[in-house]
Amino acid sequence: MKSSIKKTLENLLGPSRVAVDPVNRALYCRDMMSGSTLEMKAGLHPHLPDLICWPETTEEVSKIVRTANHHKIPVIPFGGGSGVSGGTLPLRGGIMIDLKRMASLETIKRVDDPYPHYVATIQSGILGEHLERKLNERGYTLGHFPSSILCATLGGYLAARSAGQLSSRYGKIEEMVEDLEAVLPLGTIVPFGGRIKKYPEVAPKEILVGSEGTLGIITRARMRIHPMAPAARYRGISFNSLSSALRAIRNIMQTGLRPSVIRLYDELDSLLLKYGYEADDRKKTGKKFLSEFPYLSSLKENAFHALLHHPDWIQTLFQLAPAECLLIIGFEGDADFIRHQEKEALKICKERIARDLGEKPGLHWLKKRYSVSFKMPDLLEKDCFVDTIEVAATWDRLEALYEGVRRELKKQCLVLAHFSHAYSEGCSIYFTVIGHTGSARKNLESYRQVWRKAMGATLAAGGTISHHHGIGLLKAEWLAQELGGAMRFFKRIKKELDPHNFMNPGKMGLEMMG
Amino acid sequence: MKSPDQATSLCHSCPKLCRYACPVAETDQNEATTPWGKMSAMKLSENGILPFNRETASLAYKCLDCKASEGACELDNPVPETLFHYRAKAFAAKVAPPSILTYAEQFQKFSNPFGIDLQKKMKSLLPREFSTPLKKIAYFPGCSEIQHFPKSTAHALVLLRKCRIDLELFHEPILCCGYPLYAAGDIENFREIAEINIHAFQKYREVIVGSPTCLQTIDVTYRQLGFRFSTRFYHVVEKIKIPPTSLHPLPELRAGQRIAYHDPCHLGRARGIYDPPRQFIKAATGVEPVEFFTNRANSSCCGAGGLLPISSPDTARQITMNRIEEFKRTGASVLVTASPECACRFKAIDPKIKVMGLLDLLS
Numbered sequence: 001m002k003s004s005i006k007k008t009l010e011n012l013l014g015p016s017r018v019a020v021d022p023v024n025r026a027l028y029c030r031d032m033m034s035g036s037t038l039e040m041k042a043g044l045h046p047h048l049p050d051l052i053c054w055p056e057t058t059e060e061v062s063k064i065v066r067t068a069n070h071h072k073i074p075v076i077p078f079g080g081g082s083g084v085s086g087g088t089l090p091l092r093g094g095i096m097i098d099l100k101r102m103a104s105l106e107t108i109k110r111v112d113d114p115y116p117h118y119v120a121t122i123q124s125g126i127l128g129e130h131l132e133r134k135l136n137e138r139g140y141t142l143g144h145f146p147s148s149i150l151c152a153t154l155g156g157y158l159a160a161r162s163a164g165q166l167s168s169r170y171g172k173i174e175e176m177v178e179d180l181e182a183v184l185p186l187g188t189i190v191p192f193g194g195r196i197k198k199y200p201e202v203a204p205k206e207i208l209v210g211s212e213g214t215l216g217i218i219t220r221a222r223m224r225i226h227p228m229a230p231a232a233r234y235r236g237i238s239f240n241s242l243s244s245a246l247r248a249i250r251n252i253m254q255t256g257l258r259p260s261v262i263r264l265y266d267e268l269d270s271l272l273l274k275y276g277y278e279a280d281d282r283k284k285t286g287k288k289f290l291s292e293f294p295y296l297s298s299l300k301e302n303a304f305h306a307l308l309h310h311p312d313w314i315q316t317l318f319q320l321a322p323a324e325c326l327l328i329i330g331f332e333g334d335a336d337f338i339r340h341q342e343k344e345a346l347k348i349c350k351e352r353i354a355r356d357l358g359e360k361p362g363l364h365w366l367k368k369r370y371s372v373s374f375k376m377p378d379l380l381e382k383d384c385f386v387d388t389i390e391v392a393a394t395w396d397r398l399e400a401l402y403e404g405v406r407r408e409l410k411k412q413c414l415v416l417a418h419f420s421h422a423y424s425e426g427c428s429i430y431f432t433v434i435g436h437t438g439s440a441r442k443n444l445e446s447y448r449q450v451w452r453k454a455m456g457a458t459l460a461a462g463g464t465i466s467h468h469h470g471i472g473l474l475k476a477e478w479l480a481q482e483l484g485g486a487m488r489f490f491k492r493i494k495k496e497l498d499p500h501n502f503m504n505p506g507k508m509g510l511e512m513m514g
Numbered sequence: 515m516k517s518p519d520q521a522t523s524l525c526h527s528c529p530k531l532c533r534y535a536c537p538v539a540e541t542d543q544n545e546a547t548t549p550w551g552k553m554s555a556m557k558l559s560e561n562g563i564l565p566f567n568r569e570t571a572s573l574a575y576k577c578l579d580c581k582a583s584e585g586a587c588e589l590d591n592p593v594p595e596t597l598f599h600y601r602a603k604a605f606a607a608k609v610a611p612p613s614i615l616t617y618a619e620q621f622q623k624f625s626n627p628f629g630i631d632l633q634k635k636m637k638s639l640l641p642r643e644f645s646t647p648l649k650k651i652a653y654f655p656g657c658s659e660i661q662h663f664p665k666s667t668a669h670a671l672v673l674l675r676k677c678r679i680d681l682e683l684f685h686e687p688i689l690c691c692g693y694p695l696y697a698a699g700d701i702e703n704f705r706e707i708a709e710i711n712i713h714a715f716q717k718y719r720e721v722i723v724g725s726p727t728c729l730q731t732i733d734v735t736y737r738q739l740g741f742r743f744s745t746r747f748y749h750v751v752e753k754i755k756i757p758p759t760s761l762h763p764l765p766e767l768r769a770g771q772r773i774a775y776h777d778p779c780h781l782g783r784a785r786g787i788y789d790p791p792r793q794f795i796k797a798a799t800g801v802e803p804v805e806f807f808t809n810r811a812n813s814s815c816c817g818a819g820g821l822l823p824i825s826s827p828d829t830a831r832q833i834t835m836n837r838i839e840e841f842k843r844t845g846a847s848v849l850v851t852a853s854p855e856c857a858c859r860f861k862a863i864d865p866k867i868k869v870m871g872l873l874d875l876l877s
Binding site (some may be wrong): 150 | 520523524525526527528529530531532534540542543546551554555557563564565569570573586587588589745775807808841
């Protein structure tokens with residue numbers, strides 16, 4: 001990169017807000033896509049950005065984008081860098097625009113049109129957990145609780161169309177956003193209430209939310225917020241079969257009940273979850289015991305690896321054994337109202353031969369709801385490959401999708417799944433895949449095969465390849481297959497808004513043929 | 515305990531799950547200063563991808579040692595300890611930040627960070643009755659308390675005696691635990707101080723400590739360095755069990771002023787001591803302390819730890835200001851804490867707010 005660009009940006013932002021040093025470049029080279037970590041473990045060096053900068057206002061973002069355009073350099077918007085689809089990888093170097101210094105919760109207002117509700121104006125660089133705490137301090141909640149709440153920003157949520165664990169009550173992020181402010185690829189600022197010149201009939205949020213920084217940079221958003229719920233109830237329900245549990249969820253959602261959370265774990269995932277809530281203390285003791293005897297710890301690891309070499313055995317065993325599926329269901333709101341809702345939901349479950357496990361599993365889930373993310377680094381450090389694949393389908397295709405993906409992957413890796421983010425039309429499936437091959441290179445190869453097979457099986461079953469993790473680089477090659485003719489429309493918008501293809505290039509399949 | 519290599523490797527594979535808890539990350543808003551960034555940089559330097567030069571090493575100093583990242587990590591990854599390992603490496607290689615090198619050099623003159631003879635100061639301020647040697651229990655105030663809150667030392671001694679604890683004041687020449695050297699990465703000189711202190715401590719069955727940072731350093735860090743000793747260490751608040759009737763608050767506190775209690779990181783997160791200080795405030799003043807919005811295990815740091823004020827003064831200042839802002843939002847008029855280091859930090863950054871040590875609530 002020319003030093004004149006650095007100079008220009010330093011003049012604009014000040015030297016402390018522009019970095020080209022090797023340390024910063026190395027730490028902005030990847031997001032949290034499992035594949036990137038596996039590549040690093042296999043000794044493959046990632047792409048490096050040329051420069052990182054930290055704007056503090058929308059005007060500064062606009063000026064940076066204009067500078068990049070002038071010098072024909074790619075720009076990549078960067079939030080928490082916690083994405084799992086490679087959405088912020090600097091594939092062609094360029095300028096990383098880190099938005100985290102734009103992290104204010106600016107205003108909270110009551111709005112009466114078209115109905116009384118509360119709206120917060122928020123800068124997009126704020127971390128999810130910090131935003132929630134700031135809202136909580138004032139008595140409100142965004143109602144958005146993704147596993148990434150601890151490490152993702154509001155801008156990241158919006159860019160990837162994120163879904164939180166309580167989406168059944170509060171909706172996905174695209175349903176929470178009322179309006180936004182953004183900087184387009186040529187540096188134009190679209191203010192709140194403004195329109196994109198070329199598309200005056202469409203609200204900018206409809207174009208920009210979910211575009212993963214390929215069509216613009218979201219700098220501020222007006223989000224619908226809620227007074228904190230006065231009461232909450234959570235419980236666990238056990239089903240004898242996955243099918244009957246899915247029918248119960250479908251009925252619950254289609255009769256108009258509004259659980260805040262409804263999550264169904266398949267047999268294997270249920271077992272792990274149950275082990276978790278029944279053995280919390282024992283686990284601690286076990287951990288301590290194993291740490292005292294490293295030999296036992298490595299024995300356990302070797303046994304685990306041996307199991308992973310025959311994942312189909314475990315899965316066959318679970319199909320033959322009488323295992324149960326655990327449903328976690330929760331309600332938030334007025335105490336009497338949610339008690340009534342819970343009663344009705346239980347009634348529907350009982351019709352499908354279900355056992356009420358009481359509140360313990362529900363409360364355990366609530367307490368440990370972000371813990372699953374910690375399993376990932378732990379498994380990666382145990383020389384496994386691991387990832388999560390979140391797909392979705394309408395109710396009539398859901399079981400075929402679940403079976404199809406498992407059938408494709410069962411020889412290669414252990415596949416666990418839970419069903420979450422239920423709607424009256426369908427539901428998302430969140431697969432967790434864990435495998436072990438014995439070498440970093442082979443792990444990477446196997447991981448890539450797993451993704452190819454999973455995406456193929458999803459499309460074959462008529463599902464959607466991404467429910468809330470975004471497309472990024474990881475799923476780019478399958479997006480056109482899913483969107484069909486709509487992909488041409490997406491490409492046309494990209495061409496019109498970003499004629500030089502500088503805005504987060506190489507993502508979302510926008511450069512692929514067809 | 516994970517080795518530095520295991521610890522950095524684990525962080526490097528993690529999706530930055532503790533970043534929200536790190537005050538430095540929140541203030542700097544740079545990936546490099548998240549716990550993930552700091553640990554990753556160390557990992558990359560071990561792998562030869564980054565040089566271990568001043569630039570890389572400076573990230574090891576971007577840590578308050580506030581235990582917030584450890585508290586947030588479900589894998590119990592020892593982030594501060596690991597970064598301090600790299601500080602030692604940086605100090606030995608002379609690539610530590612210049613301000614740190616200068617600071618460590620100045621420390622050597624009097625074996626404390628204040629450049630004064632602490633023993634002399636202590637003797638001039640405290641009643642002679644507590645200097646009677648040959649007891650089995652000692653009170654170790656720590657250098658910050660002697661320098662900034664000598665009244666707290668007197669209060670502690672009187673209160674402990676009231677609790678029927680027969681003790682003496684620790685009166686050996688070195689009255690600093692050496693934490694500043696440990697945080698600077700000067701392990702060689704830190705070990706020397708530790709050796710001298712342990713030799714002196716071994717005369718006692720118990721040592722009651724005024725500063726949570728000293729307590730953590732002596733009771734945990736010394737042991738981590740391989741030192742073995744049978745002396746038991748306690749924070750003063752763990753030992754004071756007095757009926758409220760025998761406590762007399764300062765006259766101005768009797769007017770029902772609202773008091774907010776700040777949890778010191780090295781007392782709360784590091785040792786799980788949350789209730790005793792609150793109970794003491796209630797017993798001493800008759801009113802429950804007001805809570806900060808982030809408190810107990812989630813308490814934000816005051817910005818004094820890990821020598822951050824020396825290595826990154828602007829970041830440290832902002833962290834302190836954030837905590838002071840939080841204090842102002844509580845509506846309380848007095849900020850009370852159980853750590854002389856925290857109290858000193860708050861006073862230094864905002865002299866207008868009323869800051870008191872826990873034991874200074876008493877007349």
